[in-house]
Amino acid sequence: MEHISTSRCYAGEQQVWRHESSSTGTPMTFAIYIPDHEDGTRLPVIWWLSGLTCTHENAMIKCEYKRACAEHGIIFVCPDTSPRGEGVANHDDYDFGQGAGFYVNATQEPWSPHFQMRSYVEDELPALVAANFPVDMDRQGISGHSMGGHGALTVSLRNPGRFRSTSAFAPIVSPLNCPWGDKALSGYLGDNRAAWREYDSVALIEDGARIENVLVDQGTADEWLEGQLKTHLFENAVRDAGMQAEIRMQEGYDHSYFFVSTFISDHVAWHAAKLKD
């Protein structure tokens, strides 16, 4: 791992690291916030998955998680949203290609060699972080925003029991049922929509996946709510499955980090309560 930067922030350190990823075959950069702690102790961790166009940096500078993470003693990890670089396939649109990995393992050319973001966030990065930072892997939470909310819900639903707590801000709840999903998943996975179901929180629940401790915040002024995010599909799936999830419609908030930053302290505190020893 290559150390990029360390800055003291609140009672802890915001660090950035880069490493050669075996999943993507590219260098990958991630941010990790580490609260002050006694030597030898291991801290709970929240994995944060970011949205379309983001790198590791957006949440790091905009999300305002550090105060709450310092207070509750929680490590917070922000990976990139896709492989990047000259040898990596790309697309001119903001919602496909680099910056838009959708946390899937691509099966279609030209994406499949590098766009293996499911393996990266689900397996490789957790192992790397566990080996190099003082995280307690028995106390993990996951969260994310928009495409990263989709990522958080689907990673958790595919791995019941791994995360004690799962939250999302304005998640894309069903790529099978929105234009962003149609475009990205047909590109990365091909036209066999049955193969998309493991990347769709609604379909995963319909197919029997269950997780506990789920919190979703969604702004009512979000420009993507009706056309892309469709929170009600998740609400319906949860209800039909007899699953519990707290879904909060936040009046007047839009899709931006101005919304996320407003409620991230709530989320961190909520995760913290589940992540206690």
Next chain:
Amino acid sequence: MEHISTSRCYAGEQQVWRHESSSTGTPMTFAIYIPDHEDGTRLPVIWWLSGLTCTHENAMIKCEYKRACAEHGIIFVCPDTSPRGEGVANHDDYDFGQGAGFYVNATQEPWSPHFQMRSYVEDELPALVAANFPVDMDRQGISGHSMGGHGALTVSLRNPGRFRSTSAFAPIVSPLNCPWGDKALSGYLGDNRAAWREYDSVALIEDGARIENVLVDQGTADEWLEGQLKTHLFENAVRDAGMQAEIRMQEGYDHSYFFVSTFISDHVAWHAAKLKD
């Protein structure tokens, strides 16, 4: 004024506006955070001056002032740091020209036609904001970071009594005594260093200016502390003048917004105590 954006954030609105500035002869953009309030009430205001390379946007997304401003009911205004655009003089370096206005009224070509940032932040913008937003101009505070800390201290020292509270993060305390100041002020104001004194917080105090309620935070790990910022010069000037100022050296913090965001809530609360009715 042209409305650019409004996003709900905490219990208030983050807005961005653009207007034709008579000071700079260019369009100028500023951010303004307005907490929820009852119709007809006027709120205290903190003016925030940003550092080198910044636009109105950097503090808006990185500074983490909104939570505290919502809590204390304070409006927070972030102007740009210089005129910009194709017809405006510029320089390749980050510390001179666009993004580096130093809050001076330039007297030297080619800067003088547009680089009138003293007039802009001292006169034009306050009048514009007072006329269009619910600010109580009897309850003003001012703050800023780095070049903007220099701006906050010097604007306040030139206008004793206008601001009830003046704070700064990692300010350039004496442009007369650092390379950034040498370069910028010789370029904007020419070689007559006597003319620089009204843009130097140490010189202003030496020349008799006095203000009350001053708070400065400076990180000890700041890479610019010794070569550019030289907090001790301000400390000495304040002591020699018999003036009061709280100067806090914050152990381990660097020059970034990771430092500013850590202590901005402290500053807003400190301003709020001075800005009560």
